[in-house]
Amino acid sequence: MASKLGPTIVTMGIALGTTGCFGRTSADGDPGDDALGWGFDGDPDAAVDHGPREERSPSHPMGGPEPDVVPPEDTLVAAFCDATWPPTKGSPEPETPMCIDPGGECVGAPLPNRCYALLAEDTCDLTREWMDPLHCIDGEWHCPPGATSGWECVDDACESTCKRWATPDQLGLGGAAGNP
Amino acid sequence: MNREYTAAGRWEGRLTRRPLPTSDPSLDALSAQDRGRLASIWLGRAAMERRVADAFLVVRAALVRRGAPSQLVDLAARAVDDEYRHTELSRLVASRMAGRELGLPQRLQLEVPRHEGASPELRDTLFIVGQCVLNETTASAFLECCLEHARGILVKSALRELLSDEIDHGRIGWAHLASVDPGTRKEVARWLLPMAFLNLRVWRQYTPLDAPESDALSAHGSPPGRVIDAALVGALTDLIVPGLRELGMPTAPLDAWIESGAGTEEPPIELLEL
Numbered sequence: 001m002a003s004k005l006g007p008t009i010v011t012m013g014i015a016l017g018t019t020g021c022f023g024r025t026s027a028d029g030d031p032g033d034d035a036l037g038w039g040f041d042g043d044p045d046a047a048v049d050h051g052p053r054e055e056r057s058p059s060h061p062m063g064g065p066e067p068d069v070v071p072p073e074d075t076l077v078a079a080f081c082d083a084t085w086p087p088t089k090g091s092p093e094p095e096t097p098m099c100i101d102p103g104g105e106c107v108g109a110p111l112p113n114r115c116y117a118l119l120a121e122d123t124c125d126l127t128r129e130w131m132d133p134l135h136c137i138d139g140e141w142h143c144p145p146g147a148t149s150g151w152e153c154v155d156d157a158c159e160s161t162c163k164r165w166a167t168p169d170q171l172g173l174g175g176a177a178g179n180p
Numbered sequence: 181m182n183r184e185y186t187a188a189g190r191w192e193g194r195l196t197r198r199p200l201p202t203s204d205p206s207l208d209a210l211s212a213q214d215r216g217r218l219a220s221i222w223l224g225r226a227a228m229e230r231r232v233a234d235a236f237l238v239v240r241a242a243l244v245r246r247g248a249p250s251q252l253v254d255l256a257a258r259a260v261d262d263e264y265r266h267t268e269l270s271r272l273v274a275s276r277m278a279g280r281e282l283g284l285p286q287r288l289q290l291e292v293p294r295h296e297g298a299s300p301e302l303r304d305t306l307f308i309v310g311q312c313v314l315n316e317t318t319a320s321a322f323l324e325c326c327l328e329h330a331r332g333i334l335v336k337s338a339l340r341e342l343l344s345d346e347i348d349h350g351r352i353g354w355a356h357l358a359s360v361d362p363g364t365r366k367e368v369a370r371w372l373l374p375m376a377f378l379n380l381r382v383w384r385q386y387t388p389l390d391a392p393e394s395d396a397l398s399a400h401g402s403p404p405g406r407v408i409d410a411a412l413v414g415a416l417t418d419l420i421v422p423g424l425r426e427l428g429m430p431t432a433p434l435d436a437w438i439e440s441g442a443g444t445e446e447p448p449i450e451l452l453e454l
Contacts, residue, residue: 003321003411003418009347010317010423013354016252075297079371080447083291084378085315088232088266088346089322090386091221091402100223102284117213135282145219145278146212 101136109141112149122163124150184233185268189261195268196341204334206399207276214396215277221402222274226267227285228386233263234290239311239352242304248356255352262345273338277400295371302367305360306375309368312353314379314420320346321415322383325408331399339401358427365429372424373433373451376416381444383412413442 101107112134117125134141143149150162187193207215240256267284275282293310295303323343330336357365393404416438424431432454440448 003324003414005317005320005324005347006419006422009320009350010354010419010426013351014358014423014426016351017355017358072297076370076374076452077447077449078296079374080377080449082295082374082378083293084375084382085235085293085311086228086231086288086290087315087322087383087386088228088263088319089225089326089342090228090383091224091388091391091397091405091408100283100285102286119212144216145280146216 100134103136105139106136106141109136109139112141112143112151115143115147116150116162118146118148120164122161124148124162124164183268185261185264189265190258190345191265195265195272196337197344198337198341200269200272200337201333204276204332206332207334210277210396210400214394214400215279217392218397218400218402219274219278219282221397222270222277223282223285226270226274227288229263229266229270230284231288231290233260233267235292235311235315236260236263236349238290238292239308242307243352243356246301246304246308246356248359252352252355255348259345259349259352262349266342266345269338269341273334273401276334293375298371302364305356305364305368306371308353308356309372310375310379312350313357313423314353314376316346316349316353317419317423318379318383318412318415320350321411321419322387322408325411326401326403329398329403329407330401332401335399335401354423362428365427369424369429369431372429372431373437373448376420376434377437377444377447380412380416380442384409384444387412413438416442 115134119125135144136142148161150160152159152161185193185195191197210218236256236259240253240260243253243256271282271284293307295306298306320343323339323346327336327339327343330339357368360368387405387408389405389409391402391405393402398404398407416434421431421434421438424434433448433451436451436454437443437448
């Protein structure tokens with residue numbers, strides 16, 4: 001599907017930069033725009049404060065001579081190895097933190113060996129391990145929502161929380177139910 | 181929860197323009213696995229949004245150094261606050277997906293492009309172009325795509341809020357690019373192929389083609405990777421390149437790269453000569 005945002009972002013943005021004219025983000029109002037004094041009364045300089053002219057550098061974008069510096073080819077080749085501005089959105093996996101502990105409460109706390117998908121109460125799918133981040137809750141690491149480590153440990157005694165195993169039907173394999 | 185957005189922001193201290201739906205029955209119909217996956221995706225987005233707030237601090241400083249109109253500087257300052265709100269909004273959606281309150285994810289480190297070989301003045305403009313013209317315009321296309329496929333009322337509401345802000349953020353770059361002289365635009369044009377290549381490559385890293393996909397994920401803000409990828413390339417073909425042309429900037433290397441499939445496996449160095 002072709003984007004319909006061209007007039008909204010590109011055309012309006014360019015208009016803002018060339019004339020000082022600024023359109024609203026959306027038809028339903030944006031108090032921030034008014035607060036910032038956007039507007040256009042026919043005189044671009046009346047609507048836009050370019051700052052004192054003497055403060056502009058020789059290569060200032062709003063004035064000064066056209067630069068004629070052309071970067072050498074190897075500069076641009078090296079530019080392919082530069083950093084880039086990181087995306088604001090995504091279905092992130094690569095940099096998703098493996099542990100969510102903003103308060104640092106779980107430093108040194110034991111990690112669950114694995115996190116298994118939890119199909120229903122006490123019913124585990126041991127064929128699927130979860131790779132999502134662990135969450136620190138009250139100083140203990142917990143598997144992400146919908147998953148379980150399979151064990152609940154109090155002091156040195158550990159009890160399995162997987163009372164039942166997923167059936168073939170639950171796993172989408174068909175056939176009769178069965179436990180290992 | 182440590183709240184960073186302020187009353188000086190877009191909605192006078194409110195998180196969103198309109199209150200988010202208090203319930204979304206479609207969430208109850210999701211499997212635990214889908215809810216967990218969606219919570220992870222939205223929490224990851226919260227971390228990404230927070231990092232972009234740091235990016236806009238850099239953009240704002242660049243606009244100030246370039247003597248940009250005060251309104252444009254104010255818009256960039258507001259973008260920082262917007263991204264703080266986006267962080268909280270994404271965390272809130274993640275919590276609704278999880279069915280319990282989730283903490284903020286760990287901060288992601290921002291690495292600012294170096295643009296080695298560019299003058300300080302040009303580097304500032306490249307910062308603004310890279311973050312706003314490329315990154316935020318692409319983000320708008322990403323959100324438009326997510327919204328097109330979303331069906332859950334909570335996510336649709338959140339995506340609309342995000343998109344309306346991102347449009348503003350993209351405009352900052354287009355406005356700045358339109359305000360510079362033709363010579364500067366010509367200089368910027370030389371850097372566009374590497375910048376666009378790197379930007380698309382990192383977007384693809386965050387939305388891989390082989391990411392898990394399902395109707396449930398699409399309905400709640402995470403369409404299939406191939407659909408997202410088409411939107412990312414579409415941002416270049418439908419928004420960015422036409423905008424650059426409108427400003428009289430040469431786009432032959434970009435055109436050739438996109439024409440060849442906009443691959444991001446190998447840098448298209450040979451196209452620099454066009």
